[in-house]
Amino acid sequence: MSKEEVKLHGFWRSPYSRRVELALKIKGVEYEYIEEDLINKSPELLKYNPIHKKVLVFIHNENVIIESQVILEYIDETWKQNPIMSQDPYERAMARFWANFVDQKCLPSLRKALWGPETEQEKATEEAKENLKILEKELQGNNTFGGERIGFVDIVANVIAYWVSVYEEAVEKKILTEEFPALCNWRNEYVNNSIIKETLPPREKSIAHARAKYGTSKASS
Amino acid sequence: MSKEEVKLHGFWRSPYSRRVELALKIKGVEYEYIEEDLINKSPELLKYNPIHKKVLVFIHNENVIIESQVILEYIDETWKQNPIMSQDPYERAMARFWANFVDQKCLPSLRKALWGPETEQEKATEEAKENLKILEKELQGNNTFGGERIGFVDIVANVIAYWVSVYEEAVEKKILTEEFPALCNWRNEYVNNSIIKETLPPREKSIAHARAKYGTSKASS
Known part of the structure; x- marks a missing residue:
């Protein structure tokens, strides 16, 4: 072949x-x-x-x-090796549901909360935290959304694991705090996983970009 | 069992x-x-x-x-009988892509064009027609998006086949016109298909509801 x-x-x-x-x-x-x-x-x-x-x-x-x-x-x-989705139709449906929840609910609210128009940030922060609470509950008892290993939802949720903390640092505002212990633990495991690390851009470079684009004058000075 | x-x-x-x-x-x-x-x-x-x-x-x-x-x-x-999706990974990917295109691009623009704020309707109508042109091109040569039979994309596109013409009549405005011959043909086959018919609400009831909610004073008088 x-x-x-x-x-x-x-x-x-x-x-x-x-x-x-x-x-x-x-x-x-x-x-x-x-x-x-x-x-x-x-x-x-x-x-x-x-x-x-x-x-x-x-x-x-x-x-x-x-x-x-x-x-x-x-x-x-x-490529069937190392599946990122279960073969079970209900588990597949749940993975698709949670991936949509991340993309359609969590990300828009997090974006607005971190670098949306100032007048909308307070409401968006509340909404983002409500969404993170739902994710926190979904994760309880597991190291990953995929159960034992990195799966479809974990891969889609890379924005929450990596980019949220990059933007938090750039704009000097915390959203994903210790209020969410399961998510914090998941994030730590995620960004330190050896395969995942290879796919993430260097943190300092990402922060510098985010700061130049969205940082406060204090942060970007 | x-x-x-x-x-x-x-x-x-x-x-x-x-x-x-x-x-x-x-x-x-x-x-x-x-x-x-x-x-x-x-x-x-x-x-x-x-x-x-x-x-x-x-x-x-x-x-x-x-x-x-x-x-x-x-x-x-x-339930594996009468599949609505192919088993081929690329055909499945394309079905998911076009279903998302219907839900995320076509529907928001059609909604705005038909019953959005008046100041936004002209721009939304242009956008809706651009999206319908893309769908028209995708359909060429086939009776359904699923090829030979009703499939995933056809099912998701029910809003375009049925509800668009309901709202067009209620607000007295045409968007899905003869400019789109393949889509018009697809719509006719769709709403007259005996199985699909059973799943659609009565047209007059739908129009009366749409007219009461969004119709012009002329239309609803």
């Missing part, structure tokens, strides 16, 4: 790109990574993603896929 | 409830339907859906699932 083509167009500080890289590393699938320039997107990227024109594009031989959750499910269904 | 419990809590004019009913009918799965009152939601509903408190709840024995797309995948993975 000729060598498979597996390519990922991504961007260094995109959590969505990092999700796909992590799934490929868990599976042990070799791939070529193409770092995209957000201003001058490659012709290949625009050809493959004409609808959304976003930087995340995954290519496997003839197959072109966009959207991180869709790509993760494709990877899990294509 | 004792009889399975399959229950659906829904609401008559919710397209999301109708999606789940259609999937169950395609599979030939018997179920109990519980019509919810939006104002006085049943204690059972609030117990099963404490996070979103929305009316759509699907129950299969011990398993409680919410969110229509998640429920559809569960149904397809649990």
Whole structure:
């Protein structure tokens, strides 16, 4: 069999790109990574993603896929080793539900709470904490959302594990505090996991970027 | 084997409830339907859906699932007859992509175009038509998004097949016109399909509701 083509167009500080890289590393699938320039997107990227024109594009031989959750499910269904999703239909449904909860509820509220318009931050912070409480409850008793190992929800929740604390430091505001012991423990394990570490950008570089973009004048001085 | 419990809590004019009913009918799965009152939601509903408190709840024995797309995948993975998704990972990925495109791009723009704030309607109409053009192109050459038979994307796109024309009539504005011949043909086949028909509310009742809620004074007089 000729060598498979597996390519990922991504961007260094995109959590969505990092999700796909992590799934490929868990599976042990070799791939070529193409770092995209957000201003001058490659012709290949625009050809493959004409609808959304976003930087995340995954290519496997003839197959072109966009959207991180869709790509993760494709990877899990294509390379069966080290599954990131259970084979049980109900566990699969729950994983999809929680991944949507992270993307559609947690992330918008966390974004607004950390760098939204000042007038909206208080309300968004309350909302973000309500959402984190729900996640905290879901996690109780387990080290990961996947139960014993890193699974679909953990991969999607990379923003909560890594980027939230980067932005907290940049804007000098804490949201994911010790009020959430299970989530804090999960986050510590996550960012120190040897495979996951490889997929995360250097913390200082991320903070410097976040500070330049969203930091207070005090923080960025 | 004792009889399975399959229950659906829904609401008559919710397209999301109708999606789940259609999937169950395609599979030939018997179920109990519980019509919810939006104002006085049943204690059972609030117990099963404490996070979103929305009316759509699907129950299969011990398993409680919410969110229509998640429920559809569960149904397809649990009852294998008459599949609504292919077994091919790439076709599955494409079905998920297009279903998300319908829910996340088409529906918000169509809603705004048909009954959004007046100042935003022109821009939203342009956007809605751009999205319909993309769907039109995707459909070319096929009677359904599923290829030969009604599949996942067709089920999710029920809002475009049925509700758009209901609201068009109520607010006296056309968006899905003959500019989109493939979509018009698909819509006609859809609303006249004998199984699908059973899952759609009576057109006159839907129009009367839409007119009372969003119709122009002329239309509702």
